[in-house]
Every structure is written in C-alpha cells, then in structure tokens.
Amino acid sequence: MLGFQPDDEQQLIRDTVAEFAREQLRPLAHDADESGLCPPSVVRQAWDLGLVQSTIPEAYGGVGAESSAVTGSLICEELAWGDLALALHILSPQLVTCPVIMLGTPEQKAQILSCYAGPHFTAGTAAVMEPRFDFDLNALTTTAERHHGAFVLNGTKCFVPLAAAATHLLVYARGDKGIAAFLLPQDTPGLSIGEREKNMGLKAVATYELRLDHCRVPASSQLQGDIQPVLNRSRVALSALAVGVARAAYEYAREYAKERTAFGTAIAQKQAIAFMLAEMATEIDAARLLVWEAAWKIDTGGDATREACLAKNYAANMVLTVTDNAVQTLGGHGYIRDHPVELWLRNGRGFATFEGLAII
Template sequence: MNFELTPEQRELKEWAHTFAEKEIRPVAAYYDEHEEMPWDVLKKAAKVGLLSYTIPEEYGGNGVPDLISSLVVGEELFWGCAGIATAIGGIGLASIPILEMGSEEQKKKWLPLFCDPDQVRLGAMCLTEPGAGSDVVSMTTRAVRQGDEYVINGTKTFITNGGIADVYVVFAKTNPEAGYAGVSAFIVDGKTPGISSGKKFKKLGLRASHTAEVRFDDVHVPVENRLGEENMAFLGAMKMLEHSRPTVAIAAVGVARAAYEYALSYAKERVQFGKPIYYNQAISFTLTDMLTKIEAGRLLAYRAAWLADEGKSCNMEGSMAKAFCGDMAMEVATNAVQILGGYGYMRDYPVEKWLRDAKIMSIYEGTTQIQKRVMTRMM
C-alpha cells in the first residue's frame, strides 16, 4: 500500500486549490446569496482547463490520468464552494456517459465541445423524473423510433444545467414493457426544437448551480446519437453511477474539510473564561472527531477510486464511501456551526452555508438509504 500522492497528483491538487482559493472562495457568498450561475468563474475555469479535466487529451481535455487524480481535484473545488464546483462539474455529467457508453465517433464529435478554452459549453444528464428517482423502472419518458430518428417525449427533474445546457444525455424507455431491459440513452443537442426549461428550483444549498426541470416535446434525435445498443442503457447508467459515487464522496469531504478548518481556526481565536475555547475538552474532542471522520471518508473514497482505476468493481466500496461521507459532511458541518455558537447560525459566517451545502451529499446520486440497499444486495 502507498498512501502518498504522486508528484503529478500533488501538482493537480495545488492547481485546483489555488483556483478555488483565488477565484471561487472570494465570490462564493455572492453567488449563494443571489442564486446565480457563476459565469465569470466558469469562463476562468475554461481558460485553465478545469472544465475539461476529466476528458482525455485525445478529445481535447486535460485528461487527468485516473479517477483518484480526479478526486484530488474535486476535493479542492468543493472546498472552495460546493455550488460553484457543481456548476463546473455539470459538464462532466454529460461527458461521463459519453465516455462510458459512446462509440469512438460519438466521442470525437461531442467531447471536444466541452474543451474549448474560449467558450463555456454546459452539459446535463437527464435521468431523474418527477415520479422516478432511484426507481428507474418507473421512468415514463419515451423514445419511439421513426425511421432514422427517435422521438423523445417526457419530463426530467432536478437536472443540473437543465434548460440551459448545450448538450444533454437523456435516458428514456424504448421498450416500456421490458423494465430495466427497455431503457436507452441519447445524446441530444440543446438547440433541438422541443426542448424547454420547466421550473427552476430554489434550493437549500448548492445555490450557485442551476437546477431545473427539462421538458422534451416531440424532440427528434438521429439514430446515430443513441449511446450503445437499444434497450441496454440501464447497465451503462449503473456503471456510470458506480464510478460517480466516489466523486460525490470526495465532494462531501471537501465541504466537511472547509467547515472543520474554519471551526478549528475559530476555536483557537475565540476566548471565553480567559482562554481560547480550543482548550476546553468538549471543543477539542469534537474537533478531533471531525478530523478523524474526514480522513476516514477520504480513504474510503480513494479506495473505491483505486478499484475503478484497476478495472475492478467498486460497487460496494463506492456505496460505502458515498453513504459514509454524505452523513459525515452533515455531522461535521453541524458541529462547526455548534462550535461557533450564535455566530455559526448567522449568515455573516460561512459555516451555515457549508451546513446547507452538506445536506445534498446524502441525497443526490443515490440517497444514503439507496447506497445501503446496494450494499445489502452485495453482502
């Protein structure tokens, strides 16, 4: 076992941390307060290659060498701001299924769009529906083949970059009677007639990212835009989610680390009863528990990513990491608010934002309860 980052990974960490510290942290409160897309930050991220760091070099991206390296970058971005990091990562939500399920021709056509340093192009993955979250069988969006096209009808919800994306990857039923074996996936140009934005959601956290419904009304998509074989997209979606769970886990680590570091600094400076509150055992022991769980969460995420990089299944380990880190981030952020006391409850201090941002970590990409269901089946 080797617990050291490679020299290249250390450079990636410094690269992402510097961007988060200089470009994300100073504006995080503004975008959270105004619930706006951070276009200026996205433009700067495009210039330095942070919008395409997960896309291989042969398609124009920065091509980080493995999933662990991607996690190293992701932790720093979420340390900066979870909402802005989600807006940045939204590009990957479309590129990942194309990388996982697409043909070489599809990859060469679509992935370079996300890699232009002079233009921000957004991606979106459309899987969740108003009546179908983790229960994919309940999906009602249909894709009906008509000659050399498919016609898509349905509504997707809770979609990052929904309604404003340049490229969508849409999951729809092509054989409704076949359950899991009747789902297909399609690359859809965002300018295709029939795509419209529904309700834009006002969220508890992640306010700097755009989340909305997307409606597909008689949207015509060429057959060559189908990802993989017809009716086979469910397996691709599950593989994609398996690899995304360590990414969400490390996002939770980034948020938790931000809250912990602030609480630690505050505890060393806040004087009560003649000494910094850090020297009260109730405070210092809480901080040690916070740090221990952050480190444990990072190791769980790294192990799942290592398995994926080795070409092995990380289904169990990814679910462990995601479930643990999602709950851990909420616990750490709550403790950070408690350490600051009344100040922690006020919006003048950033810990209340980290608490709001932390909650989503145990919900999206499969709730903690869904992860435990996955683990139960694996056991």
C-alpha cells in the same frame, strides 16, 4: 502495494486546484450564494485550468490525459472546499464528456467532444434526478420506448444544472434493459426546460426542472454498454465533493474555536468542543479513504459498485454531521450568514439526495 500519498503529478494538480479554490472560489462563495450568480470571470479562469479538456482525447481537441478517478476525486475535494455550487458549475461539462469518453461510439465522440475542447467554457449537463420523494435510479419514471427505430422519451427531471445553457443534455431514462442514457441537443423537439429551481443550497448554480413530452430521439443518440461504471464515477465524484465541503466546515470551526473564548479559555480547550472537532477530523479522513479506495478500484478496472455506493452513503452522512457540528461550534454565530458554516450545512444536506450532479 499499499500507499496513501498522491503521486507527484497528482500532487501538482491537487496543489494547483487548491490554490484556485482558495484564491478564487472561496472569496466569491458568499456573494454567489446570496445573488444566485456564478461570476463568468471565475468560470473562465476555471476553464483555463483545463480540468474538463484534459481528459478529452487529442483526436477531439483535448489533452488526452488519463482519466483517473483518483485524480478526479482529489480535484473534486479541493474545488468543493472552495465552494460546492461554483464547483458544480465548473465541472458540469463533464456530465456529458465523461460518459461519452467512456461509452460513446466514434461518431458520438466526434460529434460531441470537440464542442467541449475549445478555448471557452461550454455548458453541458445531465438529467438524472426526478421530482419524487422516492426517487430511485433503478426505478426511473422517465421512460424511453422504442418506436420505429427511434426512442420516445417521456417524463420529468429535476436538478439539472445549467440546463438552459447546455449544448447537450444527457438524459437518463428507464429503457427496456434498465437504465439508459440519451444525448439530446438543446433544441430537441419535445424537450422543454422549466423555470430555474429555488433550492435550500447550491444557489449559485442554476438548476432546472425539465419535461420530456413525447420527445423523439434517434437510436444513435443512446449511449451503448453498461451504464453502471458511469454511475460509479458519479458516486465517487459526489463523495469527494462531500469530503471537500466537510473539510471546509471543519477547518473553519476549528479556527473559530481557538479564537473564541468562554469562561476564561478558548472554547477549543473544552472537551465538549475539542472532542467534537476530533471526531469531525477522524470522520473526514475515514470518508476520504473510502472515496479513494472506490476511485482506485475504478482506475484498476474492477467493479467498484459496492465500494462507490458505500463511500457515497458514508460521505453523505459524514458531511451532514460535520457541517452540523461546525454550525454548533459557532453557536448563534453559526446561524448568521456572515459566517459560511450555515451555507456548508445547507449544501451538505443535499448529498444524501444528489445523484448524477457531478462526474469524474
């Protein structure tokens, strides 16, 4: 039966993560963006929250909590409200753990999951995107060809977070039956990790281009089964992160507009600004509800592909409009890096492009 309130447990998790985002992430966001560094202390603190370990089954050292996409989307929104780059860094091990929990064989689970259930943050990552203007998950140019009972991977990937530090990399490639994913240890021969990328936003999270040159991996490294549910969880995660970025920008612009005066009143008292803020608030709520619905559909076991794709496109458009309007609300001040709104616009611009950067 219809409901729009998180349950008590979800609300507790949401409040905890929101406090962490407010107290720890947000104060670091500016300097992390300027320096390109994600402070190890905050990564440690985030690890202690147990977000990654919680969904790993007890048999592999985790907590064994139910891996709810709705709960995951609540977490993503709050973390991204704090800072998107730091959020992506903190959540990156899930790029490996979530797909393995969903599709891994008992052997893969045993081999992989316990690495990410220890007392310290362990980097894991996924290589999804490719450096092409017409990048399309359905038409990956990275190929996986069968060869004597193994697979040979060839291609170039980009936007691979924490690739240099990752214990495992989940590489997506075009196999003979569509999209396939392979678990590669860091030291796989033929896998080379390039220079750290320089991007418009997400500066605090290290991302890399990587090359796969006749990279031979055993058949046992392939994730079995339908990959679409994995991609849907990624779409929902990205959409929820977009909602968090948009909400951060909207709230900042709203408070600024109440403080800033022009022609004798607060600019928020002018309809031109007030209406922009009203539309921002409405669109953020609209996108969040689409995200929740897609997540709910995942949790109830239905095929959420359509809902997840619609939510992703909607949220990607919404976050761009909202962050742009936030900069506009601040006028010239919005363009100055002393205020965070330009950072949110730079980060928000990426969502239409991002695929596979986060998963819940």
